[in-house]
Amino acid sequence: xxxxxxxxxxxxxxxxxxxxxxxxxxxxxxxxxxxxxxxxxxxxxxxxxxxxxxxxxxxxxxxxxxxxxxxxxxxxxxxxxxxxxxxxxxxxxxxxxxxxxxx
Numbered sequence: 001x002x003x004x005x006x007x008x009x010x011x012x013x014x015x016x017x018x019x020x021x022x023x024x025x026x027x028x029x030x031x032x033x034x035x036x037x038x039x040x041x042x043x044x045x046x047x048x049x050x051x052x053x054x055x056x057x058x059x060x061x062x063x064x065x066x067x068x069x070x071x072x073x074x075x076x077x078x079x080x081x082x083x084x085x086x087x088x089x090x091x092x093x094x095x096x097x098x099x100x101x102x103x
Contacts, residue, residue, distance in 0.1 A: 053080050071100045 042061065046054055053075055060072035073095060078084035086101040093099075 049076070050080050067100070070095050070098050074099045 046057060049057060053072075056068065056075070057072045060068040063069075074085045074088065075082070077093075078088065082101055085099055088096065088099055090096060
């Protein structure tokens with residue numbers, strides 16, 4: 001598994017033990033969303049983002065928690081770069097006080 005962090009390797013190993021790859025889990029989630037009116041737009045948007053961010057974005061779309069939605073929004077706003085979310089300098093954003101990755 002090239003270019004994976006130790007945490008990503010652990011997650012991949014867990015998924016492999018369950019018999020499902022990350023791509024299979026993402027594909028299943030997308031199939032569940034296709035029936036919605038925004039399904040096509042969602043699929044196009046997911047195709048444009050880094051693979052490493054897709055699972056979290058889909059989790060946010062499914063309404064798992066407000067925190068996942070905030071994280072997905074901030075990541076997308078900052079070009080999918082986690083460090084940029086931490087460095088965000090847009091206090092006019094309504095989500096600024098709640099942005100993820102703060103110390």
